[in-house]
Every structure is written in structure tokens, then in C-alpha cells.
Amino acid sequence: MKKFTILKGIAAVMPDINIDTDAIIPKQFLKTIHRKGLGKSLFYNERYTEEYNKNVDFILNKDPWSNSSIIIAGENFGCGSSREHAPWALLDFGIQCIISNSFADIFFNNSLKNGLLLIKLNKNEIQILSELAMEKESFTVDLINQKISVKNNEINFNIDPIIKDRLIHGYDDIEITLKNKQLIVDYENNKNKFHIWKNIVYEKK
């Protein structure tokens, strides 16, 4: 996973609530067997007209926001299906950080696993940042010091120290878990004693 320390960039405001994963990346793009290449289809239905022309009213089609690396979104961002294609598409487009009042559970987990930083702020703070974003100000998101700076404003954010540590170092989750392999083996042995009925035994063909 890519390490995340400091991000400088432009922020696009998408104030709608309940932006779901179908809107982030519609199902027809889920047929891929790879992670890369989804960025061009991010927010497909809003971004393009039915004739595959750019929708000039959509924020990510307008300069300078076509180069955004941050999205400031309405609450419950990422609700809906569990598709990890949503964070893949956002990252492939260049979005590395999303700020919102709240995020849907599965999307939250999926994003962190891919190094996409999600920051929860209160509505007042989001309002301030949204106005600055609309003025095309450049944002600096400093994960180490948990601080967003824009112009003369500074907003501190909270983040779970474990998540922060993982993002900063770009740790691989599986590697961390496998350090505890013995614990897993012990659990399985124990299970065989007390919950033997859980095992699946295949009948011979």
C-alpha cells in the first residue's frame, strides 16, 4: 500500500448526501479483473451524458477541479454495495482524501485498505472548507500532524491512531495478521475440541 503523509491539492465539493457506490462507479465497470483503469469511469453517470460527452456542469469536469485530489462530500458518503472498485476508481482518478460528516461502514474499511484517507469533520468545519474549496484554494492535508491547512485556516482532525499508523507506513494488513499465525492455529485447535460441528467435511465423490 502507498504511504500517506502529506497531500497538497485542490478540493472538489460534492454536497449531495448519500452518494452511493453505484454513483461512484456504476456496475458495468465491475466486470474488470484488475484494480487499475477505473478512474476514467469514476462518477460515470454524472460525468458523461448519454452520448458519452462530458457533462460540463459536473464539478470534476470543471477546471481546476478536474485535477482534484480531495473531495468534500455530503454525509453518508459511500453507502450501498460493498464494491472496492469505488476506492480503486477514486484513487485511479487521483482522489487521495475524502472529507465528510459521515461515511458508510464498508466503504470506510475498503478505503483505508487502499490508502485512501477519510476524514470526518463536523458540519461547521465542512462548511468552512467547502467555501474555501469553491474559491479554488489549495489544500494541505497533513496526516502526521492531523491538520488541514487552507489559506489562513487550520482545522485539526481526529483519526484512530492505528489507522493513522497503517496509512503513514503503508502496512499490508495480511502481513500484520500473519505475525499472529500461532494464535490462529491455537484457535483452530480449540475449535476442533469445542465446535467440531463447524468443520466442513467433503464426502468423497
Next chain:
Amino acid sequence: MNTPKTLFDKIWGDHVISKTNKNQYLLYIDRHLVHEVTSPQAFEKLKLSKRKVRKPELTLGVADHNVPTTLRYQGINSIKDKIAKLQVETLEKNLSDNSIKYIPLTSKNQGIVHIIGPEQGFTIPGTTIVCGDSHTSTHGAFGSLAFGIGTSEVEHVLATQTLVQAKPKNMRIIINGKLKKNVTSKDIILKVISKIGTAAGTGHVIEFSGSTILDMTMEERMTLCNMSIEAGAKAGLIAPDNKTFDYLYGLPFAPKEKNWELAIEYWKKLVTDKGAIFDQEFSFNIEELKPFVTWGTSPENGIAINERIPDPKQLNNLEKRQSIEKSLNYMGLKAGDSLKDISIQKVFIGSCTNGRIEDLRAAANYIQGKKVSHNVQALVVPGSGLVKKQAEAEGIKEIFLEAGFEWRDPGCSMCLGMNPDQLASGERCASTSNRNFEGRQGRGGRTHLVSPITAAASAIKGFFVDVTEEDL
């Protein structure tokens, strides 16, 4: 004395391997379901990292999302879309390379992943069950802790048979009362979501209890738990009882003989203790419940069939107001409209919410001897090969065909429009699925979530019908 525990606390407690950090736990996973859409990247990375599947026998695979619902006897060749076909081929190869059991397209057992899990007895009480799909919550109807995961987590389960999870909170939804005739568990869950909203369950596991739940069949319970995710919950959960055990007895993957007895002994303890504390609680009486229909693009936009579409102007919350105005615009509807006057062009009966035998029975029972309105195309897509076979044996297929419904092969079909079954732009559909998001069933398509009986009756009339009032 021990502190009273919730059902969720008990299952959770029996699966914690270790506490990794503040509110983060390493959790053992007993059952894993995979399908073609969310697994290829997991297997790809597993291979790249030179890791092996830790317990291949605890994973079961099936293809359902991408597959067409016609010409199934051709197997994989029925998939004309090359990219979709490659995805299914990739699934087949990944599973075979890793010695994981696969239910092939041509098998009579093939079907939607959340329908085949219970049917095969792969889903059993007291286990942790995961799948790269949000409607994994369905399996909670059996008293298992079942939740959807992303592809990185799929890879994590394959490699370690564990997941690192924060402990969710406890929510209880108590449902009491006897349902009116032709009102179903689908109407209950649409009502619940319309009241508590799509974000209420965030970070919670919902346990459903109360007299209505005790009266429900396993199929009805699955419909309820299936849509817990639409209330934002991590999982839905119902305590197992004799109905659960009867359903599972003798199924292919269910415990056998001595193990069955040991299992039952443990399963009987899976109830919330008296006095256990829930972080949130809601209570509903459904005696007077009317059939529900959604009018907007969020599952929380539901009303009883005899109500009128609410006026967004009366909302104080500006964001909510704008989002509702936008969705009414998309749906081609106005505040104050009655849904009974709105005509529909498509009807879809199927999906992991309502593609089970009982759903088809209820719908068929209502339409026997009637004809689908000439303006409507109506589809019945059994949730699995076994459902299809059963329906054919019971003569249900004939009833649908005579009424003018199309009878298809199992799969996700029009629930998500990823395969050839889709809505055209502007088309309005009465659908028994679970999501009415913009474009969910096809770009520009307008989805109204309803029960199978309401869907069937609406197919006959060509517009939404109150199935508690009208006998057609």
C-alpha cells in the same frame, strides 16, 4: 453472576482470536462465499504475494451477478459479453487452482450466492459468514453473524481465515403483531427503513425479535435480514429456533449425526439473555401495516400504498430537501402524487431479497388465472436452480407463463442490471429487489421497491395496487 449478553455478543465472543488494539479484534471466519465480481483482484494479489488459501474447504464459490438468465444449458457460453465471460472464467480458474468448491453454471444448485448458502446448509447458526457482497446480511436470519466485505478483506480471509474488525454496537428492532393478509416481511422492512433511515444502523448489528419474527418462516426472516444493510447496519440477526433447525436438517453442508446433535446443543444457547443492554432500540407494531412502495432513489423513501408522496418543502433539513427534490425529478414524480395512478412498464420478481420459493408461491397465488397488462413486461427470475425446480414441480411456472410472465434461469438479473436484464431510460419498474438507487437497474431506469405480491398484482393492472383491498 455473568452479565447478560446479547445474541450478537455471544457469537462475537466465540470468534475473537485476540484483541489487536482498542476496539479492534482479530476474528475467526467460519464460512466464506465468493462470486465473480469481487474476488478476481483478491486472488490476483494473493498469487502475487505468493500466499496460499489457508482453509479452502471453508470457502464456496458461485457465479451470479454477471450471468444472463436465458440459455443456461449452454453454461459459460451463454455469456455473450466478453468481459463478463472472462470474469466468470477467472473465477472458475481461481477456484480450481486453489481447490475451492465451485457450483458451476449448469448445476441445478447454482443461484444467487445468498440463496444457495442457506439452501446448501453452508449457512448455519453460531458461525461467522462473510462474502464480498453487502447483502451477506441475509444469512443472519439463521443466527449467524454475517456481513459483507470488500475485496481486500476477501483476500485477507483467503490468506488467514480471519478478519480484523472493530466491534459493532448492538441494536434491537422489536416487531410485534400479526400481519394483514397479503402484507409481507418485505413491507415490514421497507416500513422500518422509512422510519429509521438508511444511516440509522451504521456501526450496529441489528437483532430482530418480537412475536412477528417468531411467526415468520425462514424465507421471510431472510428477506428482513437481507435489507438490514439498507438500514446501514453491519448485519441483521435473528435467534435460531426450531424452524431454523428444521430448515437445515439434512442439507449437504449441514452438520451430520453426532455433529448435528452437538450443534443443536450449542445453537439452543444462541439467544439474547434477559436484561442484556442494547445501544439502540426501536419497536414497531405491524397489525395495521399496509403494503409499502418506494417513490424515490433511496430505500428510505417508502410510503404505504394508500399514502401520498410527501412534500419536500415541509422538511427543515436543506440537504435532505434538495436530495428529495432531485430524486423526485429523476423518478418523474411530484409531491402529493398517489402511486396508484402511476403506470409501470416492467415488473421484476426475483433477487436475493425475494427470489425464494415462498415469494414465487405468494405471487403466483395472487395472479392465478389473470393476465399481465399489455403495457407491461414481467420477469420472474428464481433465485436458484433449486427454487426453479421446486416451482416447476408445484406448477407455479405454468401459472406465471399463462399469465404472460417470462420464466428465466437463476441469477441476480435485473436487481443490478449488470447482465443483459436492464431497464431502459425512463422505464418504470415494480421490483422485488432491494435498491432503488439512480441507475441501479439500468441508466435512467426508475425503480419502485415492493413485495412479490404487490409486484405481481401491479403487473396485472399496469399500475400499483393495494393488495390488501383489491381482489383483482
